[in-house]
Amino acid sequence: MTFNLTIIGSGSGAPLPGRFTSAQVLNVHERFVLIDCGEGTQINLRRFGINFNRIELILISHLHGDHYLGLPGLLNTFHLLGRTKELHIAGHRKLKELIDFIFKIAGFEPSYPIHFHVIDYFEPNYQLLFPSYSVNFFSLLHRIKATGFRISEIGTSEKISKEFIAKYKPDIETIQALKTGNEFFDNDGNLIPRSEIFIHASPPRSFAYASDTVFSRDIIPHIENANLLYHEATYASALQVSAVEKMHSTSVDAATIALEAKVKKLAIGHFSSRYKVPDLLLEEAKAIFPNTIACSDGLKIEI
Amino acid sequence: MTFNLTIIGSGSGAPLPGRFTSAQVLNVHERFVLIDCGEGTQINLRRFGINFNRIELILISHLHGDHYLGLPGLLNTFHLLGRTKELHIAGHRKLKELIDFIFKIAGFEPSYPIHFHVIDYFEPNYQLLFPSYSVNFFSLLHRIKATGFRISEIGTSEKISKEFIAKYKPDIETIQALKTGNEFFDNDGNLIPRSEIFIHASPPRSFAYASDTVFSRDIIPHIENANLLYHEATYASALQVSAVEKMHSTSVDAATIALEAKVKKLAIGHFSSRYKVPDLLLEEAKAIFPNTIACSDGLKIEI
Numbered sequence: 178m179t180f181n182l183t184i185i186g187s188g189s190g191a192p193l194p195g196r197f198t199s200a201q202v203l204n205v206h207e208r209f210v211l212i213d214c215g216e217g218t219q220i221n222l223r224r225f226g227i228n229f230n231r232i233e234l235i236l237i238s239h240l241h242g243d244h245y246l247g248l249p250g251l252l253n254t255f256h257l258l259g260r261t262k263e264l265h266i267a268g269h270r271k272l273k274e275l276i277d278f279i280f281k282i283a284g285f286e287p288s289y290p291i292h293f294h295v296i297d298y299f300e301p302n303y304q305l306l307f308p309s310y311s312v313n314f315f316s317l318l319h320r321i322k323a324t325g326f327r328i329s330e331i332g333t334s335e336k337i338s339k340e341f342i343a344k345y346k347p348d349i350e351t352i353q354a355l356k357t358g359n360e361f362f363d364n365d366g367n368l369i370p371r372s373e374i375f376i377h378a379s380p381p382r383s384f385a386y387a388s389d390t391v392f393s394r395d396i397i398p399h400i401e402n403a404n405l406l407y408h409e410a411t412y413a414s415a416l417q418v419s420a421v422e423k424m425h426s427t428s429v430d431a432a433t434i435a436l437e438a439k440v441k442k443l444a445i446g447h448f449s450s451r452y453k454v455p456d457l458l459l460e461e462a463k464a465i466f467p468n469t470i471a472c473s474d475g476l477k478i479e480i
Numbered sequence: 481m482t483f484n485l486t487i488i489g490s491g492s493g494a495p496l497p498g499r500f501t502s503a504q505v506l507n508v509h510e511r512f513v514l515i516d517c518g519e520g521t522q523i524n525l526r527r528f529g530i531n532f533n534r535i536e537l538i539l540i541s542h543l544h545g546d547h548y549l550g551l552p553g554l555l556n557t558f559h560l561l562g563r564t565k566e567l568h569i570a571g572h573r574k575l576k577e578l579i580d581f582i583f584k585i586a587g588f589e590p591s592y593p594i595h596f597h598v599i600d601y602f603e604p605n606y607q608l609l610f611p612s613y614s615v616n617f618f619s620l621l622h623r624i625k626a627t628g629f630r631i632s633e634i635g636t637s638e639k640i641s642k643e644f645i646a647k648y649k650p651d652i653e654t655i656q657a658l659k660t661g662n663e664f665f666d667n668d669g670n671l672i673p674r675s676e677i678f679i680h681a682s683p684p685r686s687f688a689y690a691s692d693t694v695f696s697r698d699i700i701p702h703i704e705n706a707n708l709l710y711h712e713a714t715y716a717s718a719l720q721v722s723a724v725e726k727m728h729s730t731s732v733d734a735a736t737i738a739l740e741a742k743v744k745k746l747a748i749g750h751f752s753s754r755y756k757v758p759d760l761l762l763e764e765a766k767a768i769f770p771n772t773i774a775c776s777d778g779l780k781i782e783i
Contacts, residue, residue, distance in 0.1 A: 191557040192520070194527045216553040217495070217520045224497045240585040242556040246549075250519040253545040254494040271585045278581070282543040282574045284624045321587045 178206045180330060180382050180480045182405065185211075185221045187446040187472035189389075189411055189425075190243055192217050197474055198243035199447060201407065202227050203328055203384055206309040210328060211235045211251075212386050218247035219254050225475050229258060234307065237268035238388060239323035245272065249279045252287060260289040267294040267305065267312070269322065296324055306331075315399035317390035320424045325390070327399055329383035338376045341369075382480050385440070388447050391421060392430035397438045405480045406440040407472075409447035413457050416449075428458035432465035442480075446472035481509045483633060483685050483783045485708065488514075488524045490749040490775035492692075492714055492728075493546055495520050500777055501546035502750060504710065505530050506631055506687055509612040513631060514538045514554075515689050521550035522557050528778050532561060537610065540571035541691060542626035548575065552582045555590060563592040570597040570608065570615070572625065599627055609634075618702035620693035622727045628699055630706065632686035641679045644672075685783050688743070691750050694724060695733035700741045708783045709743040710775075712750035716760050719752075731761035735768035745783075749775030 181204050186197030198215025202222070209231040211218070222229065237245045245268070255264065266272070273293045280287060294305060296314055305312040310328050317323040337352060345363065347355070355361055361369045385400035388409035400406055408431035412420045420427045426434075428445060435443035443466050448455045459471040470478065484507050489500030501518025505525070512534040514521070525532065540548045548571070558567065569575070576596045583590060597608060599617055608615040613631050620626040640655060648666065650658070658664055664672045688703035691712035703709055711734035715723045723730045729737075731748060738746035746769050751758045762774040773781065 190560050192523050192553070194523055197523075216550065217523055220495050220497055220500075220520055242553055242582070242586060246553045246556075247519065250495070250545055250549045253549075257493050269585075271581075275578075275581060275585070278574075278578065279545070282572070282578070282624075283545060321585075 178330070179204050180206070180384075182384060182407075182444070182478045182480060183225055183227065184444075184446065184472040184474060184476040184478075185218055185225065185227075186215045187448060187474055187476075188215075188243075189409075189447040189449055191450065192243075193450060195474065196448070196450075197221050198247075199238075199388060200247065201386070202232070205328065205330060207231065208233055208307065208309050210310075210312075212326060213238055213244045213388070214246075214248040214251060215243045216246040216250075219251045221474060222251075229255065230260060230262060232264070233262070234265040234267070234305075234312070236312065236326050236386075237266070237272055238317070238325070238386070239319060239321055240269055240271060241321065241389065244389070248272075249276065252276065252280075252291075253283070255289060256285070256287045260287075263290040263292060265292045265294065265305070267296050267314075269297040270295045271297075297322055299324075313399065315396055317387060317396065318393045318424065319389045319391065323389055325385065325387045325396055325399065327383055327385040327403065330381040336376055337374060341374050345369075384480055387434070389425060391424040392426050392434070394434070394437065397434065400434075400440065401438045403438070403440045405442045405444060405478060406435050406438065407444045407446065408434055410445035410455075410458050410462060411447050411449050413452070414461050428461040429465060432462035432469060435462075435466040435469070441468065442478075443469040444472050444478060445469060481633070482507050483509070483687075485687060485710070485747070485781045485783060486528055486530065487747075487749065487775040487777060487779040487781075488521055488528065488530075489518045490751060490777055490779075491518075491546075492712075492750040492752055494753065495546075496753060498777065499751070499753075500524050501550075502541075502691060503550065504689070505535070508631065508633060510534065511536055511610065511612050513613075513615075515629060516541055516547045516691070517549075517551040517554060518546045519549040519553075522554045524777060525554075532558065533563060533565060535567070536565070537568040537570070537608075537615070539615065539629050539689075540569070540575055541620070541628070541689070542622060542624055543572055543574060544624065544692065547692070551575075552579065555579065555583075555594075556586070558592060559588070559590045563590075566593040566595060568595045568597065568608070568610075570599050570617075572600040573598045574600075600625055602627075616702065618699055620690060620699065621696045622692045622694065626692055628688065628690045628693070628702065630686055630688040630702060633684040639679050640677060644677050648672075687783055690737070692728060694727040695729050695737070697737070697740065700737065703737075703743065704741045706741070706743045708745045708747060708781060709738050709741065710747045710749065711737055713748035713761050713765060714750050714752050716755070717764055731764040732768060735765040735772060738769040738772070744771065745781075746772040747775050747781060748772060
C-alpha cells in the first residue's frame with residue numbers, strides 16, 4: 178500500500194525560485210494529505226504532477242505566511258477546476274475567518290464543501306479519522322501557536338487471507354464482522370481460528386511533522402517510533418542562539434529529537450535562505466542520527 | 481530616462497509553472513511601481529532580477545485572487561529583508577483590512593510604514609503624485625469592482641539647458657522659480673527668452689493598464705494616446721460569448737480599444753490557461769492593431 182511523502186517546498190521565510198516555502202504531500206493509499214501550504218504550493222504541485230482532486234485534507238501548522246499563504250490561491254484553483262469533492266482543512270480558527278473573508282471579497286462561494294476543523298485549542302489526544310489513516314495533533318513551541326501532526330495508517334495490520342476467502346467465500350457482511358472481532362464457524366460448526374483467517378501485514382506506518390518549533394522534548398511522546406519524522410532545521414548548530422531567539426531548531430536539535438524519539442528516519446527542511454545548499458546541516462544531523470535526509474523541492478520519500 | 485515595463489505574470493485564474501498570474505513592474509526613472517501581485521510574484525521578481533527595495537508603490541486592480549494573492553507574502557518578505565522605506569499601496573479598502581488581519585495573526589508589525597490609498601470609491605480625476613510620475617485611476621467593468629491605472633511621467637517635458645547653467649550659474653531657488661514660470665533677467669537687466677533657457681526633452685510618456693474588464697469604450701478617454709496600453713485578452717474571439725459572460729475581453733476587444741484610443745502600442749495578456757501559447761490571440765489582435773505584442777513572464781517592454 179502506498180505511503181510516501183513528496184516535498185513541495187523545503188525553504189523558510191520567503192519563497193525562492195528553486196526553494197519554495199513549507200508544503201508537503203503525504204500519499205496514504207492514494208488519498209492525499211497536504212501539510213502546510215506556503216505561497217506557490219499550487220505551482221509546485223503541478224510541477225511535481227500531484228493530482229489536485231486527490232487532496233482530501235489540508236493541515237496548517239501555524240499562521241506564519243510561509244506556512245499558509247498558498248492556501249487561498251489553491252482553494253480558488255480547486256473552484257476554477259470545478260471541484261465538487263468535499264475538502265477538510267485543519268488549522269487555527271483565524272485561518273477559517275481569513276478564508277471566509279477572501280471568498281467574500283472575491284464575490285463567490287467555492288464549488289465544493291469545506292469542513293474546517295479548528296485545532297488551536299484541541300483537547301489532548303484529539304484525533305481526526307479518515308478511511309485509511311488517523312491524524313493526531315500535538316503542540317509545538319514557537320513564537321505563535323503552532324501544531325504538529327502525526328498521521329498513521331489504519332486498517333492495514335491484519336488482512337483476510339486469500340486462501341480463507343477461496344475456501345469459505347464469505348460475503349461482505351461476514352468480512353466486516355470478522356474485522357470487528359466476530360468469530361467464524363465452518364458449515365460443520367467448527368470454529369476457525371483467527372490465525373487461519375488473517376495474515377499479518379506490515380504494522381501500520383506513521384509520519385510525524387514538527388515545524389515550526391524550537392528544540393523541545395515535549396513532543397517526543399507524540400512522535401516516538403514514527404517511520405519518518407520531518408523536523409525543521411532552520412539553522413546550523415553555529416546559530417544555536419539565533420535558533421532559540423527565533424524559536425526555531427538547528428540540525429543538531431532535529432537529530433537529537435529523532436534519536437531520543439527512536440524514529441526510523443529523519444527528514445530535515447525549512448532551511449534558512451543563507452544556506453544555498455543544506456550540506457552542512459545534513460552533515461551535522463547525520464553525525465547524531467545517521468538515517469537523515471535533507472529535503473529539496475520535488476523529493477519523494479518512501480515511508 | 482528609463483521608462484519600461486517588465487511582465488512578471490501573464491496568465492489568469494491559476495498560476496502555472498511557466499505562466500504566473502497578473503503582475504507587472506513599471507520602471508519610471510528607476511522608481512518601481514508594481515501593478516497587481518498574483519501568487520508567486522515575489523518568486524518571479526527574484527527570477528527577473530527586480531530590486532525589491534525600489535518598489536515604492538503597489539497598485540491592485542481588484543480583489544480576485546489572481547491579482548493580489550502574492551501581496552501578503554511580498555509584504556512579509558519586505559519585512560524579513562528589513563525594509564524601512566515607506567511603501568504606498570492603492571487598492572480596495574477590503575485589501576487594507578486583509579493585510580492588517582494577516583499581520584495581526586502572524587503576530588508582528590511590518591518593519592516599514594505602509595500608506596494605504598483607498599481607491600474603491602475614488603472621485604473622478606483622482607490622482608496620486610510621486611516625484612517622477614502621476615497615477616490616474618478609472619473604473620473597469622468586471623464582475624466585482626475593478627480599477628484601471630494610467631501612469632504618466634512628470635517633469636520631463638522641459639529641461640534647463642547646460643549652456644544656460646554654465647553661463648548664468650543660477651541657484652536652486654532661481655531654477656525652481658524658472659520651472660514654475662518665472663522670467664529670468666541677466667545682470668544687465670535683459671530678459672532671457674525661455675527658448676534660451678529650456679531645451680525640450682521628449683514629451684511625457686504614459687502607460688495604461690486595463691485588467692480585468694469586459695469590452696468597454698468608457699475607458700477610452702482615460703487611456704487615449706498612451707505610449708503603451710496593457711489590455712487583458714483572456715480569450716480568442718471565438719469565445720466572445722464566454723468573455724461577455726465572465727466579463728473578460730477577447731483579443732479583438734483589446735485591439736479595438738487600442739485602435740480607437742489611438743495608443744502607440746498594445747500589450748495583451750491575462751491569457752486563459754486553455755491557450756498553451758498565445759499565438760492565435762496575438763494574430764487576431766494584430767489584424768486590427770498591428771503594433772501589438774503578447775506578454776510572457778519576464779518580457780521587458782521599453783516604452
